[in-house]
Amino acid sequence: MALRFYNTMTRNKDDFQPIQTGKVRMYTCGPTVYNYAHIGNFRAYIFEDLLRRYLKFKGYQVVQVMNITDVDDKIIRDANKTGKSIREFTKSYQDAFFEDLDALGIERAEVYPAATDHIPEMVNLIKSLLDKGIAYRTDDGSIYFRVSDYPAYGKLAHLNIAEMQRGARVQSDEYEKEEIRDFALWKGWKDDDGPVYWETEIGKGRPGWHIECSAMSSKYLGKHFDIHTGGVDNIFPHHENEIAQSEAGTGEKFVNYWLHCEHLMVEGDKMSKSAGNFYRLRELLDKEIDATAIRYVLLSTHYRQKLNFTFDKVEAAAKSITRLRDFKKSLIGNTINDSQQIRKIIDKYLNDFEATLDDDLNISGALGSVFSCIHEINTFRETNSLTEDDVQAIVEYLNRIDSVLNVLEVPENQLSDEEQTLIDARQQARAERNWAEADRIRDELLSRGIILEDTPQGTSWKRKI
RNA sequence: GGCGACGUACCCAAGUGGCUAAGGGAGCGGUCUGCAAAAUCGUUAUUCACCGGUUCGAAUCCGGUCGUCGCCUCCA
Incomplete structure (x- = not known):
């Protein structure tokens, strides 16, 4: 088209x-x-x-x-x-x-x-x-x-x-x-x-x-x-x-x-300056609202639709972005063989992505195709493991769509010494099966905006957006 | 007064004549987990503001009603 x-x-x-x-x-x-x-x-x-x-x-x-x-x-x-x-x-x-x-x-x-x-x-x-x-x-x-x-x-x-x-x-x-x-x-x-x-x-x-x-x-x-x-x-x-x-x-x-x-x-x-009912971007950023979440809210509704700005939408946007980023983070290839099935899925959804955006920048439709693609890959992963080639193909796909969306990149950030110390202390507590202490530290980190995820590969962290 | 846009599930939002009405958030049920969180799977609209019409067939086209909003003035 x-x-x-x-x-x-x-x-x-x-x-x-x-x-x-x-x-x-x-x-x-x-x-x-x-x-x-x-x-x-x-x-x-x-x-x-x-x-x-x-x-x-x-x-x-x-x-x-x-x-x-x-x-x-x-x-x-x-x-x-x-x-x-x-x-x-x-x-x-x-x-x-x-x-x-x-x-x-x-x-x-x-x-x-x-x-x-x-x-x-x-x-x-x-x-x-x-x-x-x-x-x-x-x-x-x-x-x-x-x-x-x-x-x-x-x-x-x-x-x-x-x-x-x-x-x-x-x-x-x-x-x-x-x-x-x-x-x-x-x-x-x-x-x-x-x-x-x-x-x-x-x-x-x-x-x-x-x-x-x-x-x-x-x-x-x-x-x-x-x-x-x-x-x-x-x-x-x-x-x-x-x-x-x-x-x-x-x-x-x-x-x-x-x-x-x-x-x-x-x-x-x-919203307009003359009506006085407006939010300046920097006011929102000062309130610790994530800039990418604001980008997503402003981006994800078709440009010829009126868009009612609400904080519920910002929250939903932050979660959508987190889901996309976590999906990318979760990609691990086990073998080196190529599986045609993943290529087929990607080709199909990349075509969808382009066809919908071709139609007067239908971004909602395009985002829909991205999430459908992820869903289909996840379903495939339930019973099959991804190969390294699969992972490479998926990452290329994500980078391609993100050249348009620009929401996937996780901002550089590091743990403070104090935060790192807490995480280490929790690891220690877990090793000692001191669950009460481990949970207390996890809650404390959460209140600082750090989410811990315990996986078979160990504990990873990310900042809440 | 003139011109125009919109009204789709609990919230947001695609779809504009014909496959089961996308997708996200939220809720619920399962998997995973020390427990959670996150992730993930499944599930949630016989129906698209309302009334009539055209058609074999309409959320989608036409007419009307109601509601919301914008432009006609500086504004993205």
Whole structure:
């Protein structure tokens, strides 16, 4: 089966065909670095990580660009409040963002362009829109995109903009524009902006929000590229406006496939910074919640489904991960002969894994096939022993699926001297058949998050996640 | 007001016209174990919000009802 994605533009699952054979160029909307990101934001980045990893699994070379928005209204407001320059102000949040990506096992994109490093590119694009007469200036030095000059406006969001309620929300009117639906390409400097401005050929001011994505995507991916992603709330107006700017500016088609990720909910409501009902990743990590378990929760529900975040799910995820890891750990081969049966099982389930993910990244189905595979191997093991070749084949299979899932690797950790001493003492107690003492030590270690497992090969330990 | 999504077991969640309705968590029963834990095996929905229709056949298509949520404004 061919790889296909649900394309917001066509509202259909379209077969995926890259522009250039074997290579995928994608742009993923990134963070606005004015605060720490919450796990709703990370749901989108995890979805993009899945997309990226799966494209690589399929053998594509991937070039991913993720923007860092380091100038916007909120950044200016908050930076000016603290008296810092916006660069100083955003630096720590940007660093935190990358730390969080690492914690969640999100693979790095090829390029993370910052908006403030690309003012000339944006100015050039705005100039060309002015030259074409699609953009206009207002008295306050701002520049707007004239939506009425771009008839295709609304094709992504499927909104009939002309029919939209006018004046339902009359803007605070800091800027004047011809029509309410026109949007800012460039915002002329005003007092509130303080030290934040650029002196450019198109005047003194700063870029509008949407223009950075148009300018930076074309710089790093070309005017026409394969995939553009973001959260569903970006469909309108952000992506609609990007299309308008880019296609009006270049006269070429902008993007082939638009993929949008649904929201994360908390107790049934959308989680967002403005609603105040959000969890920051680092708050959860500070509570000793395992990062991989959070990754699993965010990953394991299909990206176009709303996902209600609960701690029950985190717990269930931790157990699922433990089961996968324990299975891998339990693989021991006894003889060297190859058994065709294991190869057959693996081939079947690896095919399933790929076929389900091919269908618009059906991760739940793919995970289902992984667990079914494990189950079938375990059943086989009940009455047969695995050979070394079997074990090698299974490990290869697990590594292959984990190149997409990235949950199997156990973080490096070691026992403290004290913990090791306790384990030794328990061994001693067991040898003396002092079960009461052995059980007491086992309970004590458990309360420290260490689980002991007594097996015929001896006692092993692992950290609870 | 306009546009759209969703409602599957105790919880989560696949499946979108036809084999016994995936899989995970939880519960229960067995194996293992000094006992546990972990692991593992088995088991848990005649039924897919409700009502009607199309069809030889529907969780899956169509119409309606109820409920939940999102977008139309900064947002992943």
